[in-house]
Amino acid sequence: MNVRDVIVVGAGFGGLSAGALLAKRGQDVLLLEGSNELGGCAGKFDRHGYRFAVGATLGMGFEAGGTLSDLYQELGLPLPQMQLLPIIMDVHLPDMDIRYHQEKERWYAELERLFPLEHPRMIAFYEELFHIAGIFQKIIAAKPMFPPVDWQGVKQVLGMANLENAKLVPYMLQTVHDRLKKYDLAGHRQFVAFLNGQLIDAVQTTVEGCPAFLGYIALNVFHRGAFYVYGGLATVAEDLARSIRNSGSEVRLRSRVQKIAKQGELWEVTTAKGQTFSAKQLVLNNSIHNLHGLLDADLGHRMRVREEEEKARPAWGAYALYLGCEDVFKTEALFHQFIERYDAPLTEGNQFLVSLSAPDDRLRTEPGKRALTISTHTELDRWWERERYEELKDAYTERILTSLERQFPQVRGAVDVSLPATPVTFQRFVLREQGKVGGYIPSGKFSWMSSYSPMSGVEGMWLCGDTVFPGAGTLGTALSGWMVADRICR
Numbered sequence: 001m002n003v004r005d006v007i008v009v010g011a012g013f014g015g016l017s018a019g020a021l022l023a024k025r026g027q028d029v030l031l032l033e034g035s036n037e038l039g040g041c042a043g044k045f046d047r048h049g050y051r052f053a054v055g056a057t058l059g060m061g062f063e064a065g066g067t068l069s070d071l072y073q074e075l076g077l078p079l080p081q082m083q084l085l086p087i088i089m090d091v092h093l094p095d096m097d098i099r100y101h102q103e104k105e106r107w108y109a110e111l112e113r114l115f116p117l118e119h120p121r122m123i124a125f126y127e128e129l130f131h132i133a134g135i136f137q138k139i140i141a142a143k144p145m146f147p148p149v150d151w152q153g154v155k156q157v158l159g160m161a162n163l164e165n166a167k168l169v170p171y172m173l174q175t176v177h178d179r180l181k182k183y184d185l186a187g188h189r190q191f192v193a194f195l196n197g198q199l200i201d202a203v204q205t206t207v208e209g210c211p212a213f214l215g216y217i218a219l220n221v222f223h224r225g226a227f228y229v230y231g232g233l234a235t236v237a238e239d240l241a242r243s244i245r246n247s248g249s250e251v252r253l254r255s256r257v258q259k260i261a262k263q264g265e266l267w268e269v270t271t272a273k274g275q276t277f278s279a280k281q282l283v284l285n286n287s288i289h290n291l292h293g294l295l296d297a298d299l300g301h302r303m304r305v306r307e308e309e310e311k312a313r314p315a316w317g318a319y320a321l322y323l324g325c326e327d328v329f330k331t332e333a334l335f336h337q338f339i340e341r342y343d344a345p346l347t348e349g350n351q352f353l354v355s356l357s358a359p360d361d362r363l364r365t366e367p368g369k370r371a372l373t374i375s376t377h378t379e380l381d382r383w384w385e386r387e388r389y390e391e392l393k394d395a396y397t398e399r400i401l402t403s404l405e406r407q408f409p410q411v412r413g414a415v416d417v418s419l420p421a422t423p424v425t426f427q428r429f430v431l432r433e434q435g436k437v438g439g440y441i442p443s444g445k446f447s448w449m450s451s452y453s454p455m456s457g458v459e460g461m462w463l464c465g466d467t468v469f470p471g472a473g474t475l476g477t478a479l480s481g482w483m484v485a486d487r488i489c490r
Contacts, residue, residue, distance in 0.1 A: 004030045006242040006488065007269050009257050012040030013474045014464030016240035017071060017481030022283075023247035024075055025308050025489050026030070030277055031244060032269065034256030034286075034431045039237030041430055041437050041466075042474050048417045050324040050371040051364045053232035054430065055437075056355040058088070058335060061475045063225030065141075068236065071478060076242045081230040083358070088226045089335035091197060092407055093190055094342060099333070102226055115191070121183040122191060125230065128179070131241075132171050133220030135164060136213055143483045146469045149304065149453050169211060175214040175445045176207040189342055197337050198222070200346050200377060202352050204316055204472055205442045212450060214471075221475065228334050228438035231363035233474060256431065260294045267460065281460050283484055287451060288467040289315070304457035311362030313450075314443070315424035315436040317380040319349070319396050323372040324417030326363065328410040329356055338403045349399040352376035374400055383423045393420045439472035454484050462488065 008019040011033035019031045037043045043054045059082055061068035072079050084102070091098040098114060101107040108126070112119040139160055145153040172181070176195065180186040185288040186207075195215075196206040202218035203210060229235050234348020243252045259270040260282070267282040284291065292300050300307060336354040344350045355372040357364035364371045382392060397420055404411050429438075444447070451469040454462055464480035466472045 002278075003266060004028045004277065004279040006030070006281045006283060007032065007267060007277055008283040008285060009260075010034075010040065010285030010287070011038045011237065011241065011251065011253075011271065012285050012465055012467065012477060013042055013237070013240075014466075014477040014481035014484075015283065016237055016244075017478040018283050018285070018462075019249070019251070019284040019481075019483045019484035020075055020240045020465055021071075021482060022241040022488060023244045023249040024131035025485070027249070027489070029244060029247075030239075030249045030279065031249070032255040032257055032271065032277070033251070033253050034272075035429060036253055037234070038241050038251075038253070039234045041426075041432075042233040043237060043430075044232050044234035045429075047322075047419060048324060049231065049365060050369070050417055051234075051324075051357075052371055052419070053234065053355060053373045054320075054322075055233075056320075056335070056373040056375045057474065058222075059084070059227035059229040059233060059236075060221050060225070060353075060473070061478070062227050062229075066225060067475045067479055067482075069468040071482065072239075074097070075240075077239055077243060080225045080235045080239060085226045085228055085334065087333045088222050089337055089353075090331065090333040091194055091337045091339070093193055093339050095454075095485075096190060098194055100222070102223060104223060107223070107229060118185070118188060118191070120187055125180065125185060129216045129219055130223070132168065132213065133216040135168055136217050137220070139165065140470065140479070143479065143486060145483055145487065147449070147451060147453050149455050149457070153453075153455075171216065172448070173445055175210045175345070176210045176212050178445070179212050180207060193339055193342055195219070196346055197339055197351055198432075200351065202335070202473060203442060204377075204438050204440070207344065209441070209443050211442060211445050211448045214442065218473075228358055230358065230361050235363070236474075243324045243476055257294060261296055262299065262458075262460075281462070281488055283462045283464060283481075283488075284456075285465045285481065287432060287436070287465055288463065289436045290431065291463075293433075299458060302458045303351070304455070305452055314441045315380075316347075316377045316438055317383065318421070318426060318433045318437050318443060319376050319378045319423075320421040320425075321372075321374040321397055321400055322417070322419040322421065323374065325370050325372060325411065326414040326416070327359060327368050327370050328414045329370055329408055331407075333355075334358060336407065338407075340403055341469050342451040347377040347379065349376045349396050349403070352400055352403070354404070374404075376400070378423065380423050380436065383435065389422075389424070393422065396420070437466075439466035439476075454480055455487075
């Protein structure tokens with residue numbers, strides 16, 4: 001039997017990053033992906049002449065020193081075709097529109113234009129945010145294995161203790177809401193709604209539930225550089241898979257893993273097609289939500305992740321609407337966020353993010369057309385009530401289209417392809433248990449302390465992706481894969 005050095009399960013950004021780095025460093029890697037596409041929730045699918053991005057996701061981390069820029073450099077890859085977005089997005093609140101600029105000075109000018117009385121306090125808040133996030137960025141660049149669960153990890157964390165890092169402690173013991181109180185902004189309806197919209201898309205929660213340091217890092221990332229990647233983030237996934245193959249390793253699609261066992265010193269992975277593969281090390285990027293159903297009882301008991309505890313942790317689903325349209329979008333911004341009401345949760349279509357394909361992106365569609373991905377957070381349970389399913393889909397689609405018409409009056413008549421997706425869809429096609437996406441929902445100032453480590457607790461089994469540290473988003477998942485690759489090769 002051919003024994004690989006490493007089997008990677010799941011071709012999301014975590015698994016692809018780990019696999020590409022390991023293969024580049026001489027490991028014999030087999031990456032198994034259950035679906036027909038690469039990239040997971042940041043992947044793509046093609047229908048009726050349109051390439052749709054699975055998630056309405058901006059490109060982050062391609063600036064000099066950014067995670068994906070460094071990853072490409074490490075792998076010896078040219079960066080994909082992209083454009084820096086001077087306008088991160090237009091945010092449409094119930095009573096005003098906010099143009100979210102990437103450059104700090106232009107963003108501060110926008111705050112002054114919209115909030116002439118309060119803008120000095122808003123700028124002071126952002127100055128604190130940029131300063132603290134900059135310190136944390138240096139820590140993240142060291143790729144700490146958190147929480148530390150072995151002596152090597154403890155030494156790494158202890159080695160970061162210095163006077164500058166000591167300044168970070170208050171931000172690890174407070175929420176973003178707590179920090180807003182300092183600037184007398186916690187009750188500012190529009191500003192808080194804006195921040196909530198950014199945070200729920202970046203880290204799955206709002207200012208009340210978001211640890212301050214986590215929120216600061218997420219908000220700072222936009223200003224380090226927001227990019228539009230031609231072809232969508234699936235282009236990055238394709239580059240990473242190509243790197244694995246070019247290094248002499250293998251990527252197999254349509255190879256859904258059904259069983260994981262350990263035989264002596266080797267891992268055995270069995271697919272739904274009945275194929276069994278063996279390796280010395282195992283990297284799981286298929287989400288902790290899906291994990292325990294693959295393991296025998298003995299392995300499950302040895303994991304640091306307890307099945308009952310994991311199932312009880314809250315996570316969102318997504319309702320997505322994919323539209324192929326005639327180009328009726330007279331806007332500079334390629335990303336738009338809509339918030340319809342201040343007095344309702346930012347879920348179920350009350351808040352949604354829209355990504356538009358660039359007018360000149362021929363990888364996405366033909367001239368004169370635009371591909372849209374629209375996504376809103378949703379609670380999971382309602383989508384598994386079969387008798388209401390079609391009614392819910394129609395209601396969510398109508399609510400989103402009605403909101404879109406507020407900014408783009410011709411959009412309804414311009415649609416020639418409309419494809420809704422629910423948690424049921426995400427379970428079927430992206431293989432996420434119950435359609436859970438985006439990792440866990442932070443629930444307060446200390447919620448970061450319950451993060452799962454990439455070290456599983458079982459020798460030779462590693463975890464990466466949006467359900468382990470450092471968490472959700474393409475940057476967090478790629479970084480988790482990089483951490484795992486570093487530890488395997490150490």
